[in-house]
Amino acid sequence: MTVTAQRLETIVTRVGRRAERTPDAVALRHKDFGVWQEITWSGYWSQVELVAHALLALGVEPGDRVAVHSENRPEWLYVDLATVAVRGITVGLYPTNPPAEVAYLLADSGARILLAEDQEQLDKALDIADLERIVYLEPRGIRGRYDDPRLIHWPDLLAIGAAHRAGHPDALARRMDEAAADDVATLIYTSGTTGPPKGVMLTVGNVEFAIRTLVEAGGFTSPPPSERDLILSYLPLCHVAERAFTVWFNAGAGVQVNFAESIETVQANLREVQPTILFGVPRIWEKVLAQVNIKLDAASPLKRAVTRLWLRVADRVGDTLVRTGGAHTPATRLLYALGWVFCYRSLRERLGMRRVRYAASGAAPIAPDVLKFYMGIGVAMHEVYGMSENTAIATANRPGRVKLGTVGEPQDGIELKIDEATGEIMTRHPGTFAGYWRNPRATADVLDADGWLHTGDVGEWEGGTHVRITDRMKDIIITGGGKNVAPSEIENALKASPYVKEAVVIGDQRPYLVALIGIELDTVGEWARRHGIAYTTYRDLSERPQTRALVQDIVLRVNERFARVEQVKKFAFLPKELDHEDGELTATQKVKRSAIAKLFEELVEGMYRA
Amino acid sequence: MTDTRSTAKAEVPDTPAGRSRRPRGRPLLYTSYTQDMALLDTRAKKIWTGLLVLLALSLSVVLADRSLEVLAGAYVLAIGAIGLNIVTGYAGQVSLGHAFFVAIGAYTAAAVSGPRGGEHLGLGLAEIWIWLPAAGLVAALFGVLVAPLATRLRGLYLAVVTLGLVFLGEHVFKEWDHLTGGPGVGREAAVPQLFGLPLDQDGFATKEQQLYVLMLVLLIVFAVAARNLARSRIGRAFSAIRDRDIAAAVIGVPLTRYKVLAFGISSFYAGCAGGLFYSISGYVEPGSFSLLLSVQFIAMVLIGGVATVSGAIAGALFISLLQPITRSLPELLPIVSADTTVTPNVFQVETVLYGLLIILFLVFEPRGLFGIWIRVRTYWKSWPFSY
Numbered sequence: 001m002t003v004t005a006q007r008l009e010t011i012v013t014r015v016g017r018r019a020e021r022t023p024d025a026v027a028l029r030h031k032d033f034g035v036w037q038e039i040t041w042s043g044y045w046s047q048v049e050l051v052a053h054a055l056l057a058l059g060v061e062p063g064d065r066v067a068v069h070s071e072n073r074p075e076w077l078y079v080d081l082a083t084v085a086v087r088g089i090t091v092g093l094y095p096t097n098p099p100a101e102v103a104y105l106l107a108d109s110g111a112r113i114l115l116a117e118d119q120e121q122l123d124k125a126l127d128i129a130d131l132e133r134i135v136y137l138e139p140r141g142i143r144g145r146y147d148d149p150r151l152i153h154w155p156d157l158l159a160i161g162a163a164h165r166a167g168h169p170d171a172l173a174r175r176m177d178e179a180a181a182d183d184v185a186t187l188i189y190t191s192g193t194t195g196p197p198k199g200v201m202l203t204v205g206n207v208e209f210a211i212r213t214l215v216e217a218g219g220f221t222s223p224p225p226s227e228r229d230l231i232l233s234y235l236p237l238c239h240v241a242e243r244a245f246t247v248w249f250n251a252g253a254g255v256q257v258n259f260a261e262s263i264e265t266v267q268a269n270l271r272e273v274q275p276t277i278l279f280g281v282p283r284i285w286e287k288v289l290a291q292v293n294i295k296l297d298a299a300s301p302l303k304r305a306v307t308r309l310w311l312r313v314a315d316r317v318g319d320t321l322v323r324t325g326g327a328h329t330p331a332t333r334l335l336y337a338l339g340w341v342f343c344y345r346s347l348r349e350r351l352g353m354r355r356v357r358y359a360a361s362g363a364a365p366i367a368p369d370v371l372k373f374y375m376g377i378g379v380a381m382h383e384v385y386g387m388s389e390n391t392a393i394a395t396a397n398r399p400g401r402v403k404l405g406t407v408g409e410p411q412d413g414i415e416l417k418i419d420e421a422t423g424e425i426m427t428r429h430p431g432t433f434a435g436y437w438r439n440p441r442a443t444a445d446v447l448d449a450d451g452w453l454h455t456g457d458v459g460e461w462e463g464g465t466h467v468r469i470t471d472r473m474k475d476i477i478i479t480g481g482g483k484n485v486a487p488s489e490i491e492n493a494l495k496a497s498p499y500v501k502e503a504v505v506i507g508d509q510r511p512y513l514v515a516l517i518g519i520e521l522d523t524v525g526e527w528a529r530r531h532g533i534a535y536t537t538y539r540d541l542s543e544r545p546q547t548r549a550l551v552q553d554i555v556l557r558v559n560e561r562f563a564r565v566e567q568v569k570k571f572a573f574l575p576k577e578l579d580h581e582d583g584e585l586t587a588t589q590k591v592k593r594s595a596i597a598k599l600f601e602e603l604v605e606g607m608y609r610a
Numbered sequence: 611m612t613d614t615r616s617t618a619k620a621e622v623p624d625t626p627a628g629r630s631r632r633p634r635g636r637p638l639l640y641t642s643y644t645q646d647m648a649l650l651d652t653r654a655k656k657i658w659t660g661l662l663v664l665l666a667l668s669l670s671v672v673l674a675d676r677s678l679e680v681l682a683g684a685y686v687l688a689i690g691a692i693g694l695n696i697v698t699g700y701a702g703q704v705s706l707g708h709a710f711f712v713a714i715g716a717y718t719a720a721a722v723s724g725p726r727g728g729e730h731l732g733l734g735l736a737e738i739w740i741w742l743p744a745a746g747l748v749a750a751l752f753g754v755l756v757a758p759l760a761t762r763l764r765g766l767y768l769a770v771v772t773l774g775l776v777f778l779g780e781h782v783f784k785e786w787d788h789l790t791g792g793p794g795v796g797r798e799a800a801v802p803q804l805f806g807l808p809l810d811q812d813g814f815a816t817k818e819q820q821l822y823v824l825m826l827v828l829l830i831v832f833a834v835a836a837r838n839l840a841r842s843r844i845g846r847a848f849s850a851i852r853d854r855d856i857a858a859a860v861i862g863v864p865l866t867r868y869k870v871l872a873f874g875i876s877s878f879y880a881g882c883a884g885g886l887f888y889s890i891s892g893y894v895e896p897g898s899f900s901l902l903l904s905v906q907f908i909a910m911v912l913i914g915g916v917a918t919v920s921g922a923i924a925g926a927l928f929i930s931l932l933q934p935i936t937r938s939l940p941e942l943l944p945i946v947s948a949d950t951t952v953t954p955n956v957f958q959v960e961t962v963l964y965g966l967l968i969i970l971f972l973v974f975e976p977r978g979l980f981g982i983w984i985r986v987r988t989y990w991k992s993w994p995f996s997y
Contacts, residue, residue, distance in 0.1 A: 035640050300996050
């Protein structure tokens with residue numbers, strides 16, 4: 001199939017063109033039966049075509065929603081692109097979404113067709129009457145046991161597509177020719193830390209602007225990504241950040257996408273793939289750092305001594321890099337070269353970051369100390385900032401001009417301002433979303449008449465070029481004494497310790513700040529084992545007086561860095577690990593403050609009473 | 611079971627399987643099973659193996675003839691050790707009867723290549739490419755005949771039965787003068803003649819150099835064949851039987867067939883080693899095929915490393931190089947005599963050493979020399995962590 005010149009550029013035409021130019025180059029890899037199976041651009045394209053024809057055969061009209069509920073895998077991309085090709089709207093669901101949330105999302109979006117990965121995801125959706133078709137990928141437990149007439153097995157879907165293509169060879173081309181820039185391409189549901197999730201409508205034009213700014217102009221990486229770059233796709237694809245790094249980087253620049261087997265195997269997959277571009281959320285970066293410490297404690301004395309020495313050197317190298325913005329001085333270059341021989345090369349190889357030329361952290365605030373560790377061992381780490389509502393286009397730290405603690409400089413060709421009265425960050429550019437799905441009131445709250453998007457984040461300029469984010473506007477605590485405190489800064493300082501997994505600072509309209517702290521079971525467990533402290537469960541370990549002393553020490557050290565009103569006076573342990581299923585975390589592992597405050601009201605009140 | 615497998619394939623119709631390309635510098639990223647199963651899967655292994663072979667070849671010009679002869683013998687013993695490793699290491703069937711199969715090979719080779727109508731049995735076919743396979747095949751035939759015992763017996767019982775083979779063989783070879791020349795007398799061994807060129811006489815190089823290169827090449831051929839066998843379907847069946855024969859039978863490995871195969875292949879290696887080994891010295895004596903020879907092979911496998919080809923080679927080299935050292939003991943330690951009638955003599959010291967080394971290795975490093983290598987490698991590979 002040929003791509004006509006006057007046709008509107010979309011992610012679909014981009015993939016189609018790559019399939020024409022480099023049909024045999026690798027587009028995607030996924031691990032199957034222990035081997036990384038390669039999918040070429042032509043293979044990718046032919047699958048997209050088949051699925052698109054199948055969607056046409058199933059009667060998908062422009063504007064219809066197609067939902068995808070699956071871990072990251074090639075079929076996710078096939079359906080995403082096929083949906084855009086037939087001018088439909090892709091709706092991504094988090095694999096961890098509990099049934100109630102799935103029901104809400106499917107009902108709210110009004111999806112007609114659902115791609116469910118396996119029996120687990122299928123069971124969450126069977127009760128939704130509005131779904132016309134449910135396509136499943138893994139037949140185990142489904143075939144021969146379910147007799148819902150709506151079910152279609154993936155190979156059968158492809159067969160439908162092949163039959164439709166044979167009957168109407170140019171139906172897809174005709175539909176693609178009708179594509180318009182204001183077609184909604186996808187609904188990205190916000191994680192909903194406060195209310196129910198809202199669907200962010202991103203149009204074809206938004207996505208194209210994002211590809212031009214972030215990918216082709218090198219808005220993140222420098223030099224811009226190319227066909228030689230590898231990426232590991234492991235975060236949920238329904239989140240705008242992973243969609244950008246997987247789908248848009250792939251379609252826009254030909255970056256080879258490798259799908260991790262699951263979130264549990266990310267470490268092993270990283271080692272195998274050794275990606276050149278790596279995006280992670282703070283939780284991932286913190287976890288990797290904690291793992292390094294655990295493994296070091298268990299290493300033989302010689303290895304431990306040598307590595308600890310070089311990690312101290314890395315810390316100093318990191319300090320210098322922080323001062324210079326990520327550029328080496330001759331002294332740090334020499335130190336780094338020495339350390340590379342003894343430690344950094346192998347350490348990075350073990351972490352799967354040996355070949356990372358660009359690493360980014362985003363989607364949530366991160367402690368600067370964590371970033372400094374990665375800079376010190378030679379992983380070029382950049383904090384970036386964006387949100388679904390502006391197609392992830394806002395600010396980024398640029399290679400060589402990194403300012404730790406800031407989210408970087410505004411992208412080229414966009415408008416960004418900080419409201420003088422409230423300190424709220426506002427953006428305006430062609431990537432600004434088309435509105436919330438079926439929710440004009442919420443849209444009006446964030447999008448003003450002049451086209452400015454109110455991000456809800458409070459920030460300030462640093463040195464006139466970089467933006468520092470203080471906190472989410474609605475999270476800012478006004479203490480009983482009338483002082484404004486940004487809890488996330490304190491929380492991240494606490495979470496920089498490998499022993500602290502969750503920290504929630506509370507104190508709005510209260511005399512002083514308190515914190516709810518959740519320990520990291522892996523590291524504290526290892527620490528307890530080394531100190532001969534016996535424990536049974538998470539809760540039991542939390543309640544040990546030794547654990548309390550350990551965390552007390554961390555809290556005191558963090559307090560030293562803050563002003564008096566910002567100090568945590570008391571803390572209590574969360575009696576359980578926070579979980580998405582129980583409604584304490586969002587699908588992106590962000591803490592739902594209101595839910596936490598309500599669930600553990602007793603604990604909080606206890607800290608103020610005594 | 612078959613049902614799911616077929617659908618799994620149907621789901622990815624456009625995925626080309628088995629292509630062997632991968633992005634540079636990512637040794638753990640396998641894009642096909644061929645890469646995953648490759649003998650030399652990393653560049654480092656390719657380079658080092660190549661250098662090792664070059665070094666071994668260059669030794670033929672560097673070393674003195676006497677040393678070359680010892681090394682050539684060591685290479686042949688390595689072939690025999692690999693053979694024992696196949697049945698004992700990979701397939702887990704303890705065999706003390708290896709000396710018996712070596713003897714069969716040695717006499718078959720001698721008989722095929724010996725002069726027709728001479729003092730001893732001979733067919734007059736001196737070409738190595740005739741007598742070497744013949745030696746292997748006849749030994750393999752005996753192996754296959756013995757194998758049914760292994761399907762009925764396990765562990766200690768199998769060891770005792772194969773031990774019996776050695777005594778039977780020793781008796782037959784001592785009595786059958788026409789074939790073996792009788793005890794204490796012996797007969798001429800197989801003549802290594804390649805396309806009319808007798809390699810046991812100085813030709814374009816010295817006799818020792820020719821034999822050294824011949825044995826080296828044959829060792830490489832046999833070693834690569836064994837490595838290939840180990841990673842094939844047969845090799846996996848062997849491992850399954852070794853780890854638990856009942857479980858192997860349950861997952862569908864035909865025990866009898868694979869045990870027979872293990873004994874057959876192992877005996878083939880033993881037979882070839884037997885034919886080659888005595889062609890170096892040019893003389894076979896029936897008394898050499900005693901239990902001691904079997905124990906020597908077991909020592910090579912255990913000291914080198916069970917179920918590894920490189921371990922078997924290392925073990926064979928270790929044991930063979932031990933011999934020249936013990937033989938020079940009388941000059942250093944006057945109490946040890948070179949005379950077999952005096953106690954203690956070098957042969958006794960040798961036997962004691964084999965026993966001692968086996969015990970020490972089994973207690974302190976059950977994976978043998980290969981295990982030591984693995985340990986060193988893991989230490990550096992896991993840097994900067996310990997696992």
